[in-house]
Amino acid sequence: MIAGLTADRLLLHSGIVAGLLFFVVPTILVFTRPGFDIERHAISMLSLGEGGWMMKAVFIVSGLFVLACAWGIHAELARGQGGIAAPLLIGAYGVGLVLAGIFDAPAGLGFPQGTPDDQQPVMTTAATLHSLAFMIAFGGLILSCFVFAFHFWQTEQLFWAVASLATGIVLPLLIGLGMSMVVAPGIAFYWAAMLGWLWLAAVLIVLPHGT
Numbered sequence: 001m002i003a004g005l006t007a008d009r010l011l012l013h014s015g016i017v018a019g020l021l022f023f024v025v026p027t028i029l030v031f032t033r034p035g036f037d038i039e040r041h042a043i044s045m046l047s048l049g050e051g052g053w054m055m056k057a058v059f060i061v062s063g064l065f066v067l068a069c070a071w072g073i074h075a076e077l078a079r080g081q082g083g084i085a086a087p088l089l090i091g092a093y094g095v096g097l098v099l100a101g102i103f104d105a106p107a108g109l110g111f112p113q114g115t116p117d118d119q120q121p122v123m124t125t126a127a128t129l130h131s132l133a134f135m136i137a138f139g140g141l142i143l144s145c146f147v148f149a150f151h152f153w154q155t156e157q158l159f160w161a162v163a164s165l166a167t168g169i170v171l172p173l174l175i176g177l178g179m180s181m182v183v184a185p186g187i188a189f190y191w192a193a194m195l196g197w198l199w200l201a202a203v204l205i206v207l208p209h210g211t
Contacts, residue, residue: 008076015066018069019200021062026043035112045107059097063094065094096136103129109121141200142168160206170195
């Protein structure tokens with residue numbers, strides 16, 4: 001029994017490791033990759049060009065960690081609210097991350113180096129699949145916020161219920177602001193990604209104490 005619980009906790013913690021990996025490496029690359037401009041370029045474009053393998057690895061490894069985390073969530077919530085929906089949605093987030101690492105984002109707007117500054121992103125098959133991966137990942141993450149909000153409400157953890165609900169509202173708002181160019185797309189998508197990871201890490205820390 002104790003060994004099983006330890007294994008479940010390790011699976012949950014893999015999601016926190018994924019968040020740290022996704023925060024540290026891309027943030028460093030934002031400031032070190034020649035030609036990258038966070039106001040013009042989405043962080044997924046860091047997977048392009050020389051050195052792009054690092055961002056690809058971050059997508060794939062963090063996605064695999066999130067898939068392991070989803071299994072841990074299932075174990076924690078097996079007898080409670082969200083025992084099926086929550087891990088499936090977090091699993092979709094992980095699948096989307098892995099696919100985003102396999103299929104390249106479109107080059108354009110001067111990145112990677114050598115790309116004309118006025119070149120708009122060309123939606124090749126790979127780029128289209130990358131965009132689909134983006135939708136799968138963020139769709140799963142956003143919906144999971146509402147599932148966890150309901151779970152925390154049912155377990156009378158009102159602060160985390162409200163925090164999860166707020167995150168589920170703010171995430172699509174940030175993405176929408178970026179896509180509509182109200183906020184620089186790269187900045188909007190960066191903060192949406194980091195907010196999602198911060199929320200997930202907090203949930204994974206709190207979850208074992210409230211089930």
